Amino acid sequence: RFDLNVASGIIHTLKEYNASEIIIGLHHKTTMVDSFWGTIAENLLKGTYRQIMIIKYLIPPNTLRRMVVAIPPKAEYEIGFFKWVERLCRMGTRLGCRVHFFAPANTWRYIQGYIYEKHRTMRSGYTELEDWNDLPSLTKHVNYDHLLVIVTARRGFVSYQPSFERLSSQISRHFAENSLVVVYPDQHGDPQEISSFSEPRHHNESQQHYGNMLNRIYKWIKKN
Secondary structure (H helix, E strand, C coil), X not given: CCCCCHHHHHXXXXXXXXXXXXXXXXXXXXXXXXXXXCHHHHHHHHHCCCEEEEEECCCCHHHCCEEEEECCCCHHHCCCHHHHHHHHHHHHHHHCCEXXXXXXXXXXXXXXXXXXXXXXXXXXXXXXXXXXXHHHHHHHHCCCCEEEEEECCCCCCCCCCHHHHHHHHHHHHHCCCCEEEEEECCCXXXXXXXXXXXXXXXXXXXXXXXXHHHHHHHHHHHHC
């Protein structure tokens, strides 16, 4: 099969094999007119609402001492919320490093409940991030042997922040010397179907699974 470009080939393969997510390396900018994310990543973000993780490692992953996770307000309302939480918990456990979350208090309660239910042995910590515009202030919490994880969202979804438009410049200015993962979570629907005014396609099994998980964690929060 021939595709028009690399991104469309990846998206076709994603659908063909019903893959759960896409993991790609951060684009290496080579010219002044080149974008920070690169054409492939930008086209993938437009072409699918499945989870995309964009990664840049400056040191071997098994030498990382800590994961610092920055989370925007209302991230818990996205369909892919528990999916990326699970991925990061598994990474922290396998790497044997502490995972420290910077998030709004409401969001942290759901993460805390999930960790309590699924990953009690994982070392974790929390600091409240009251304003997403304070993201550059995390520079004092991230060292060279740490992994910075930034959770973001596509335009038009509930946890999207206008300041996400500045994310590439903030990373270039404040976190250029840090290993990095940028997470775009699973979100409702399919770009092609929505643009053609068709009924959005939802991941029913995923919704049911994480809906049940959310109910259990909500009950845990009420008891505590």
